[in-house]
Amino acid sequence: MYHSWLDRWDERRARRGEEGKKATDLILDADRAFPGPRKIASIEEFCVLADQAVADPAFFDEPSESDQGFERRDGWLIFPSDIATDIAANNLVWAKITESGSFDQAMVIFHHWNAGARNRQIANFFSRRGITVVEIAMPYHFERSRPGSVHADYMLSPNLGRTVQSIRQGVLDGRKLIRWLKSEGYRDISVFGMSLGSWVAGLIAAHDPAVSKASLFLTAGSLADMVWTGRATRLIRDSLEPEIELTDLRRAWGPLNLENYVHSLARPDLDLHIVLAKRDKVVLPELSERFMQRLKGAGARPNILELKCGHYSLAMPPYILLAGLSLKRFLSRADKSALRP
Template sequence: MYHNWLDRWDERRARRGEEEKTTTDFVLDPARAFSEAKEVATIEEFCRLADQAVADPAFFDEPSGSDQGFQKQDGWLRFPSGMSTDVDENNVVWAKITESGSFDQVLVVFHHWNATSRNRQIAQFFSRRGITVVEIAMPYHFERRRPGSSHADYMLSANLGRTIQSVRQAVWDGRKLLLWLRSEGYREISILGMSLGSWVAGLIAAHDPAVSKASLFLTAGSLADMVWTGRATRAIRDSLEPAIGLTDLRRAWAPLNMENHVHRLARPDLDLHVVLAKRDKVVLPELSQSFVQRLRDAGARPNILYLNCGHYSLARPPYILLAGLSLKRFLSAIAKSAR
């Protein structure tokens, strides 16, 4: 009875989020995704560039790697993004810092798609326990929101190239922040990603050795499959389906598929923590299970917590409390690199 009510609550929450989303045009837009794109006019040509990006170990490395331009004031950090887009607000990265008074550990948080506020409770909970919390704005979120937009439609959409550009920009921004945190003297860097933010956090953990611990909430491997099957992305699927099938979408967004980076996530000095919802209709459990199995096959041993709730009801008691306590234990454990 209770879980039937919980499912209905998740569905009502999903419907509210659906109100602002509409179908849009399918667009390849390869120049946003790949610097070498020239006369790309077909899905097959786009997919070939995506294949090359998967094979390129530097695809998620910011070319300049600059640590300049950081401004810290009154608990806020502001710095220029390493990628320039056609939305001026999106080209400046904002992060909220909740200090702990210690440089032993810092937790960088990447929120879910269309988040409207940062999580003060998480920040205060961990800062009181000696972990500084830095909540970064992903592209087109919070202070980086596109003027006139009802949600972060440029972060994830039926524009194939812009979606890759946005996730890649989020990874570059996150890695630039990690570089600054290292320069400030933080000794252990952990990251937390929620839903879409877990793809960003996972890609950063896969490509940046500065990360010693990564916690991924409500995650999976294939972003294409999540969009195609998920409750929150029906409008995007409706926009995609007349022009592209799931097989081609998987290939087009292959650089964003964490299953293609599991060998990096399985590196011996990285600890992984995964929180999954058994009743999730946004990131389907079978997609999450496929990703977990790929991690294990690559040699990773993730710490996994399964909760009998939905995607949105994870934020409700008792599930959020169980997830928070599990995350606390994970962050408190001695990192592999220190053993």
């Protein structure tokens, strides 16, 4: 009875999230994802470039390592993104810093798609326990929102190239922030991502050796499969389905598929923490399970917590309390690198 009520609650929440959204046309926009002189006019050509990006270890590397442009302002860190888009507000990154008074550990939070506010409760909870919390705005969210938009439609959409560009921008922004934190003297850096934010956090953890811990809530491997099957992305699928097969979408968004980087995520100096919802209709449990199996097959030993709730009802007691306590225990564990002789 209770779980049926939870399912209905999640469905009502999903319907509210659809307000203001509409189906649009599939657009390649390959030059946004893979800048270059070559003009791409077909899905197959786009997929070839995506395959090359998956094989390129530098695709998610920062284009520069300049320390210029960082500004501290009343608890905020503001800095320019290394990817320039046609939305001026999106090109300036805002991150809210909640200091802990210690330089032992910092955690960077990547919120969910269309988040309406940062989470002061999480930031205060962990800062009181010696962890500085930095809540970064992902592309087209919060202070970086596109003027006139009612949701972050430019970060995840039927525009294949802009979606790749946006996720890559989020990764590069996060890596730039992490480099700044290291320069400030923070020893251990953790990343924490929720839903779409877990893809950004996971990609950063896979590519940045400065990250020692990664906590991924409501996650899976293939972003293409999540969009194709998930309740929250139904309108995106409606836009894509007449023009592209799922097999091609998997290739087109291959650079964003965490399953392609499981060996990097399984590196011995990275701890992984995963929280999943067994009744999730947005990130289907079978997609998450496939990702867990791929991680384990690569040698990773993730700390996995599965809760009997839905995607949105994870935010309700007792589930959010169980997830928060699990995250606290995970972050309190000794760093692997500190244990090695």
